[in-house]
Amino acid sequence: MRIPAVLLTVALVGVTPATAVAAGSPSAIGVAADTGTQQTCDFESLYDETIRSVVTIQVRTDGGGGLGSGFVYDQSGRIVTNQHVVADAETVEVQFDRGQWRTAEVVGTDAYSDLAVLEVDDVPDYADPLAVESGHPETGRRVAALGSPLGLQGTITDGIVSGTNRSLPSGQEGGPQFTIPNTLQTTAAISPGNSGGPLVDCTGTVVGVNTAGAQGGENIGFAVPSTRVERVVPALIQNGSYTHSFLGISSRDVSPAVAEQAGLNVTSGVLVQQVISGSPADGAIQSGDVVLQVAGQSVASQEDLASALVRYRPGDTVSMQILRDGERRTVEVTLGERPAPGETLGD
Incomplete structure (x- = not known):
């Protein structure tokens, strides 16, 4: 499910250091049944065991400052947070x-x-x-969001993983707009200031990094999945950046209405609307093709396509089944490197 960008409120917005209170402030915690494992989720113990590893991040930029959250990642003093928390930071202080x-x-x-x-x-x-967590949590798993919402340090909110395979705008300015696939949806309250804090399960294991709340809907928050943390964070430590794979198409989901309009004999998949000149897809895929599979994995939507491609790195060659002129065929595409945020694509 693609979530319209206009519905999202990035958690850091509107929070200033002046609203912060002392670390260790009282937080509301409770006990609830974990329907996934039929065990009790003791949020009081969970809080005691995890909050010591959660930090408040104070950022100062040329235009002001704000607060976010983060968590201790390794014994070398590294802390994971959101990119939007520290974007354009001149100084970063951690409490x-x-x-x-x-x-x-x-x-x-x-x-x-x-x-x-x-x-x-x-x-x-x-x-x-x-x-x-090395895997993707199942829908219904009990979770808790930790951090400093609205500057209120030492806060825990509870809920469940209420959805998976969501696509969020990545928030980059200018240039092509890409999404963050496989994002987790949760009922745990995520407010401004929670950004970068951990979303943990009942064992205290990080299943996501809190990144946004939804405007216009109650009990809807989003977190970057732990599978993305496992893939991206080691590269950030080693290289300071991460290179994403790039196909080079614009597309839309195939629905019965789209299939009828385009004269297709399938009612699911991803319809290619444009192939970017000089991109990896150029010459292998054409406008009007329908992507049906990537490396044997069925593709029913743009979310499925993004989720399949995110497992690959630039230089990897993937096999794709497409529908062209009513016939299914297989093409091979060697993925490229995604352009930097703000960079113009094509000629």
């Missing part, structure tokens, strides 16, 4: 749960996944790294 402040260095950022890595010296010994 730990018991009040200690540290100046942070921005190690790497990636606008296309909205992830960033910070590094600080002398992490307090109580702030242990949080484990990151």
Whole structure:
């Protein structure tokens, strides 16, 4: 499901350092049944075990400043947060749960996944790294969002994973607009200031990085999935950036109405509207083709296509089944590197 950009409120918006309160402020916690495992999710214990590893991030930019959240990622003092939290930062200060402040260095950022890595010296010994889930959580799993919504440090809100395979705008300015596929939807309240904080399950394992709330709807928040953290964060630590694969088409979902209008004999898939000149798709895919599979994986929507392609890196060759002139055929495409945010595509 694609979520219109106009419905989203980035969590950092409107928060200033002046609204912050002392770390360790009382938070509402409770107990609820975990329907996925038939076990009890003890949110009080969960809070006690995880909040020590959650930080408040204070950012100062040329135009002002704001607050966000983050969590300790490893023993080397690296902290994961959102890219939009530290975008254009001149200085970044991190406050730990018991009040200690540290100046942070921005190690790497990636606008296309909205992830960033910070590094600080002398992490307090109580702030242990949080484990990151290697798989994708199932819908219905009990979760909690931790961070500093509206500057209220040491906050936990509970809910469930209410949806998966959502696509969020990546928030880059100018140039082509790409999405963050496989984003998690959650009923845990995510407010301005929660951005960059962890979404954890009942074991305290990170299943996502809180990134946005939805305007015009209650109990709808979004988090970058842990599978993206596992893929992107090591590259940010090593290289300061992450290179995303690039196909080079614009498209729309095939529905019965679209199929009738375009004279197609399928009612699902991705209809290619334009192939960008000089892109990896140029010469292999044509306008009017319908993408049906990527590497044997069925593609019913643009979300499916993005989710399939995100597993590959620039230089990888993928097999794609397409429908062209009423016939199914297989084409091979060697993926390229996604242009930098704001860069113009094509001729």
